[in-house]
Amino acid sequence: MAGEFFIAREQALLGSRYESLYTAAAPQYRGVTVNGLRCPPERFAQQAGLSLEPSPFCAQSFLLADPGQRPGRHAYHHAGVFYVQEPSAAMPAGLLRIRPGERVLDLCAAPGGKSSQLAAALQGKGLLVSNEYAAPRAAILRGNLERMGVTNAVILNESTGQLAAALPAFFDKVLVDVPCSGEGMFRKEPQALQQHSAALIAQCAAMGASILDDAAALLRLGGLLCFSTCTFAPEEDETQIGAFLVRHPEFSLLPIEAQAGSPGETARACGYDYPAEYTRRVYPCHGGEGHFMALLQKTALPPEYSPFAAQARREGRKKATGTENGGKATADVRAAAAAFLQQYFPAIADFPLEVRGRDAYFSVALPLPQKLRIVRSGVWVGSAEKGRFEPAHQLFCAYGALCANAERLSLSDARTAAWLRGETIPAQTAASGWTAVLVDGFPLGFGKTSGGAVKNRYPKGLRNLQ
Numbered sequence: 001m002a003g004e005f006f007i008a009r010e011q012a013l014l015g016s017r018y019e020s021l022y023t024a025a026a027p028q029y030r031g032v033t034v035n036g037l038r039c040p041p042e043r044f045a046q047q048a049g050l051s052l053e054p055s056p057f058c059a060q061s062f063l064l065a066d067p068g069q070r071p072g073r074h075a076y077h078h079a080g081v082f083y084v085q086e087p088s089a090a091m092p093a094g095l096l097r098i099r100p101g102e103r104v105l106d107l108c109a110a111p112g113g114k115s116s117q118l119a120a121a122l123q124g125k126g127l128l129v130s131n132e133y134a135a136p137r138a139a140i141l142r143g144n145l146e147r148m149g150v151t152n153a154v155i156l157n158e159s160t161g162q163l164a165a166a167l168p169a170f171f172d173k174v175l176v177d178v179p180c181s182g183e184g185m186f187r188k189e190p191q192a193l194q195q196h197s198a199a200l201i202a203q204c205a206a207m208g209a210s211i212l213d214d215a216a217a218l219l220r221l222g223g224l225l226c227f228s229t230c231t232f233a234p235e236e237d238e239t240q241i242g243a244f245l246v247r248h249p250e251f252s253l254l255p256i257e258a259q260a261g262s263p264g265e266t267a268r269a270c271g272y273d274y275p276a277e278y279t280r281r282v283y284p285c286h287g288g289e290g291h292f293m294a295l296l297q298k299t300a301l302p303p304e305y306s307p308f309a310a311q312a313r314r315e316g317r318k319k320a321t322g323t324e325n326g327g328k329a330t331a332d333v334r335a336a337a338a339a340f341l342q343q344y345f346p347a348i349a350d351f352p353l354e355v356r357g358r359d360a361y362f363s364v365a366l367p368l369p370q371k372l373r374i375v376r377s378g379v380w381v382g383s384a385e386k387g388r389f390e391p392a393h394q395l396f397c398a399y400g401a402l403c404a405n406a407e408r409l410s411l412s413d414a415r416t417a418a419w420l421r422g423e424t425i426p427a428q429t430a431a432s433g434w435t436a437v438l439v440d441g442f443p444l445g446f447g448k449t450s451g452g453a454v455k456n457r458y459p460k461g462l463r464n465l466q
Contacts, residue, residue, distance in 0.1 A: 003193055003196075005196070005197070005198065006183065006186075006193075006196060010022065010232065013234070013265070013267055013268060020285060021283040021284070021285050022283065022284055022285070023284065023285055026284040026285050026287075027287075028187055028188060028289070029063045029064065029087050029287055029288070030063070030064045030067070030071075030084065030086070030087075031055055031057075031061055031062060031063050031064060031084075031085050031086060031087035031089075031090065032050075032052075032061065032062055032064065032071055032082045032083065032084055032085065033058060033060055033061040033082060033083045033085045033090045033113065033116075033117060034060045034061070034062070034081065034082050035080055035081055035082060035083065035116060035120055035148050035149070036060060036120030036121070036123070037080075037119065037120050037123070037124070037148065037149050037150070038079070038080060038081045038148075038149065038442055039081060039442075041059065041060050041061075041062070044062075044076070044081060044082060045062065047411070047440065048074070048076055048081075048082075048411075049411060050062075050064065050066075050069055050071065050074070051064065051065040051066040051069060052064065052065060053065045055087050055090065055287075056087075056259065056260040056286070056287055057087050057088050057090050057091040057260045057261075057282075057287075057288060058090035058091055058093075058094055058117075059094075060090070060117070060120070061085070061087065061090040063087055063287070071084050072084055073420075073464050075411055075416050075417075075420060075439045075444065076411075076439070076440075076442065078147070078420055078444055078462065078464075079147075079438075079439055079442035079443055079444050080147040080148040080149050080397060080442070080443070081442050083112070083113045083116050083144070083148065085113040086188075086230075086288065086289055087287060087288045087289075088184075088230075088260070088261070088282040088286070088287070088288025088289060088290070088291040089113060089114070089230070089288075089291065090113070090117065091258070091260060091261075091280075091282070091288075091291060091293065092114060092175060092177060092226050092228040092291070092293050093114045093117035093118055093121070093175060093226075094117070095226045095256060095258070095293060095295050096118070096121075096173045096175060096224050096226050096295075097173075097224070098118055098121035098122060098173055099121075100121075100122050100123045100124075100125035100126060101122075101125045101126040102122065102126045102127075102172040102173055103126060103127045103129075103170060103171045103172050103173075104118050104122060104126065104127065104128050104129070104171060104172065104173045104174075104175075105128075105129045105131070105170075105171040105173070105174045105175070105215075105218060106118055106128070106129070106130045106131065106175045106177075107131055107160055107163070107174060107175065107176050107177075107211065107214070107215055107218070108131070108132065108133070108160075108176065108177050108178055108179065108211065109130035109131055109132050109141050109155075109177075110132040110134065110137035110138060110140055110141040111137065111140045111141060111144055112130070112140070112141045112144035112145050112148075113144075114175055114177055115128065115130040115141065115144075115145060115150075115153070116144065116145060116148040116150065118173075118175065119145065119148065119150040119152070119153060120148075122152060124151050124152055125152070126152065127152055127153075127154070127364065127365075127366060128150065128152055128153040128154070129153070129154045129156060129167075129171070129366070130145060130153055130154070130155050130156070131155075131156040131157075131158055131160070131163060132155075132156070132157060133157070133158065133159055133160070134157075135157050138155065138156075138157040138375050139375070141155060141375075142155050142375050142376050145376075146376075146393070146394045146397050146398075147397055147462075148397075149397050149398045149399075149443070150398070151362065151378075151379050151398050151399075152364055153364065153376075154364050154366050154374065154376075154377045154378075155374070155375040155376045155377070156372060156373060156374060156375060157373040157374075157375050158372050158373050160210070160211050160214035160215070161210075161214055162371075162372065163214065163218065163372070164214040164215075164217040164218050166372055167218055168217050168218065169217070169218070169219065169220045169221065170218060170220065171218050171219055171220060171223060172220060172223050172224075173219075173223060173224050173225075173226075174215050174218055174219050174223065174224075174225045174226070175225075175226050175228075176211060176212060176215045176225060176226065176227045176228070177228045177229070178204075178207065178208040178211050178212070178227070178228075178229055178236075179204060179207060179208070180204050180208065180229040180230060180231040180233070180236050181196060181200050181201045181204045181231045181233050181236060182195075182196075182230060182231055183196065183230075183231040183232045183233055183290060184229075184230035184231055184232065184282075184288075184289045184290020184291060185230060185289055185290070186289075186290075187284065187289060188289055201231075201233045201235050201236060202235065204231070204233075204236055205233070205235040205236045205239075205240060208229070208236055208240055209240060209243065209244070212227060212240070212244050213244075213247065213248075215227075216244075216248050216250075216251065216298070216302075219298050220298070221298055221299075221300070221301060222297070222298060222299070223297070223298050224254075224295065224296070224297050225251070225295075225296045225297070225298070226293065226294070226295050226296075227240075227241065227244075227293070227294045227295075227296065228291060228292060228293045228294075229291070229292045230289070230290055230291055230292075231290065231292065232281075232283075232290055232292070234267075234268035234269070234270060235270075236292075237264070237268060237279070237281075237292040238264050238265060238266075238268040238269040238270075238272075238276045238279060238292075239268065239269055239270040239272065241253065241269075241272075241274070241276075241279060241294045241296075242269045242270065242271075242272020242273075242274055242276070243272065244296075245272070245274050246272070248302065249300070249303070250298055250299065250300040250301060250302045250303075251296045251297065251298055251299065252296065252297050252299045253274060253275065253278050253279070253294065253295070253296055254278065254295045254296065254297055255275075255277075255278040255295075256278060256279065256280040256293060256294075256295050258280055260280075260282065260286060260287075260288075261280045261281055261282040261283075261286050261288075261291070262280070262281050262282075262283065262286070263276075263277040263278075263279070263280065263281070264276040264277055264278065264279030264280060264281055264292070264294070265277075265281070278294070278295075279292065279293060279294040280292070280293045280294075281293075329358075330355045332384060333355045333357075333358055333359070333360055333383075333384040334353055334355050334360065336360075336384040336388075336389040337353055337355075337360035337381050337382065337384070337389060338353065339389070340381075340382065340389045340391065340434075341381070343404070343433075344391075344403055344404050344405060344433070344434055345395075345399060345402055345403060345404065346404060347402045348362075348399055348402060353381070354378065358383050358384050358385065359380060359381075359382070359383050360380075360381040360382060360383070360384070361377070361378045361379060361380055361381060362378050362379040362381060363377065363378045364377050364378040379394055379395060379398045379399075380392040380394045380395065381395050382395060391434055391446065393445055393446070393457070393458075393459055395446075396436050396437075396443050396445050396446040397443055397445070398443075399443075400436040400437075400438060400443025400444075400445070400446065401436070401438060401441055401442070401443060403434075403435075403436035403446075405430055405431055405433055405434065405435050405436065405449070406429065406430060406435060406436040406437070406438050407425070407427055407428065407429055407430040407435050407436070407437045407438070407447070407449070407454050408428075408429045408438050408441075409437065409438060409439045409440075409444070410439065410440055411439060411440060413439075416439050416444075417464070419437055419444060419454075419456065419458065420444070420458065420463060420464045421463055421464055421465065422456050422458055422460065422463045422465075423456060424447075424453050424454065424455050424456055425453065425454050425456070426452065426453055426454075427449045427452050427453055427454050430449045430454060431449065432449050432450055433448065433449060434446060434447075434448055434449075435447050435448060435449045435454050437454065437458075444458065445457060445458040445459070
């Protein structure tokens with residue numbers, strides 16, 4: 001049985017420590033991580049009206065003290081003020097010490113919680129590339145980053161190998177939260193236990209090794225790489241890092257300076273000679289479901305590195321980068337978008353516009369080969385349709401607080417719940433025309449005001465219908 005295999009392995013590795021680390025009495029917490037692009041955690045805690053406790057894993061996170069709370073239906077969740085996240089999952093992104101202006105990659109990014117943390121640390125400056133190989137999950141990733149108001153992201157649906165070939169040594173920081181056997185989710189997701197096997201662990205370990213090698217190629221000299229899993233399996237954790245350090249002598253393992261969790265374990269390193277205690281583990285007794293983390297730095301060039309080959313790849317990217325088509329249609333879209341922005345968003349009307357077909361975007365500069373699958377790049381401003389300009393939901397998620405025409409709601413206003421159900425609401429602060437709808441200053445999409453009412457344009461798939 002899968003459960004028996006897991007228990008036997010952990011008891012053999014931990015001995016008398018097994019009961020205390022995996023105690024069934026440890027509470028199962030849910031958590032929320034506050035979006036630093038919206039507000040500081042202190043403000044969120046004061047006005048969200050949720051029962052919260054500080055999280056030991058991240059300064060921007062809280063534990064939900066009341067298990068009956070439904071944070072996914074909260075107006076602040078719709079406004080991208082916070083992300084519902086397993087508590088220990090909020091820890092890896094902070095280890096990278098992101099600074100505004102850096103080039104940052106989340107290599108296995110869906111559903112987007114860690115990417116939103118990276119984006120908040122960048123504060124709209126620099127570049128975030130969030131990649132997800134599975135197309136349906138990439139769509140979920142896009143939706144979450146849009147809701148969180150991220151403006152400087154490129155979202156990709158690509159293999160890690162293709163990405164490594166396209167952008168070698170391009171990124172300052174790389175987060176690699178690899179697909180794993182999911183042992184850390186056994187308590188919350190019983191199906192993970194049912195699917196568990198030695199074969200699955202071996203498959204995930206091999207996949208993780210391949211993804212790590214690609215991550216190594218994507219990182220610049222001196223850059224940081226954070227590797228994480230939500231499993232306890234040695235083959236996917238300490239042993240994985242030991243094997244990586246043998247394959248990549250250009251990397252050094254850095255100690256993780258954190259109070260949460262416990263040090264990694266030499267007994268799980270399968271004989272690899274490195275300081276496994278520099279890594280970090282989270283067990284159920286620590287208040288999270290299970291996580292493993294390692295922080296690595298590229299301190300030298302790989303032995304096979306060729307500056308001439310790297311230069312050739314860079315030149316290839318430049319040649320492959322496309323430019324928008326000219327012509328009257330493009331000029332018409334650009335003019336319509338510019339007129340709309342000047343009327344409703346004068347504070348950002350001079351942002352560079354890129355036209356793609358009938359759509360206008362605030363673009364993100366990234367020299368990507370056209371063959372890479374781009375899900376979304378920059379902020380979708382809207383579309384020119386039959387002589388009129390239709391703004392996009394993403395524009396209001398990103399910049400709704402800057403809109404010159406707004407309907408201002410609060411958490412206690414009954415109109416807030418009505419808006420999230422998709423209803424038309426009475427206008428009290430908005431004039432006629434396109435209207436940003438805000439709750440306590442946070443964006444809830446947009447509508448169109450006419451005759452004293454704001455007609456709802458909140459996407460149907462996002463509404464609170466139950």
